[in-house]
């Protein structure tokens with residue numbers, strides 16, 4: 501099973517790319533770590549108790565749920581607190597992800613996409629067979645975040661703090677096997693309404709009709725998903741997948757070998773980039 505890590509930066513377009521992948525007729529399963537991150541802090545979860553013990557009861561809303569903007573304001577912009585937040589949440593998120601991956605493997609899935617904003621920061625790229633980076637400029641990230649979240653009380657300073665809590669997108673490029681360029685604008689009808697059902701001037705593939713994304717991103721996602729389905733869909737790729745699925749030790753050795761060789765190649769790319 502090919503585990504694809506889909507990453508990017510805040511507001512670079514990961515969710516938009518994920519929506520496109522999920523809508524593709526190949527029905528590739530997708531695990532969204534932002535959603536798992538919400539599940540592990542639901543009321544009654546040990547992770548929520550650990551966060552309250554660390555950051556205080558003022559991160560809770562009146563109904564006992566996590567007040568997300570309040571916690572965000574406490575941690576983003578303060579590297580030490582961001583590190584503590586990661587330490588308290590990431591273990592539980594990873595465990596949920598691992599169980600979901602086992603479930604998909606048992607079901608005989610050939611490709612699973614893991615959407616994670618912090619794939620590089622948290623070192624999870626090492627466990628992926630392919631890393632896909634959704635890219636746009638930092639200025640676009642900032643303005644798209646404000647456009648999306650101002651109503652939720654996000655200020656320009658909050659947006660800058662959130663951007664600074666992550667690695668710059670440029671420094672994530674060496675980790676990526678594929679870069680999806682999301683710098684093109686949305687079609688006028690969808691960007692002005694914020695909705696997206698009116699897709700008359702959409703040049704993208706027909707299955708992506710109605711999704712609020714640029715035609716350029718739709719085409720890139722179409723090519724990417726086709727490359728995955730071609731890899732395992734027929735011939736020797738399909739036989740290799742079948743062998744790995746029915747003989748789990750073979751699958752494990754092959755997965756470890758892929759991870760090892762990708763890791764070495766990526767570390768060399770990162771070293772070369774840091775010398776430039």
Ligand SMILES: CC(C)(COP(=O)(O)OP(=O)(O)OC[C@H]1O[C@@H](n2cnc3c(N)ncnc32)[C@H](O)[C@@H]1O)[C@@H](O)C(=O)NCCC(=O)NCCS
Pocket residue numbers: 509510511533534537541567568569571572575582585586589593616617618662665666
């Ligand atoms: C601090 C929290 C409550 C703020 O919630 P809020 O609803 O305002 O933001 P949301 O969860 O939608 O995240 C939006 C984006 O912020 C960025 N972000 C989230 N957590 C982090 C982090 N620990 N470090 C850097 N950036 C982060 C990501 O790009 C993410 O896509 C929340 O982000 C959280 O629980 N973070 C810790 C868990 C985590 O690391 N999640 C990322 C997926 S592993």
Ligand SMILES: Nc1ncnc2c1ncn2[C@@H]1O[C@H](COP(=O)(O)OP(=O)(O)OP(=O)(O)O)[C@@H](O)[C@H]1O
Pocket residue numbers: 508509510511512513514515516517534617644645647648682683684685686691712713714
């Ligand atoms: N090409 C584009 N042009 C303008 N806006 C866009 C474009 N692509 C996406 N957006 C908008 O930018 C915002 C961020 O996109 P999206 O939610 O896909 O990013 P994300 O990387 O998942 O963000 P986060 O990490 O914060 O969850 C959304 O409001 C989305 O509609």
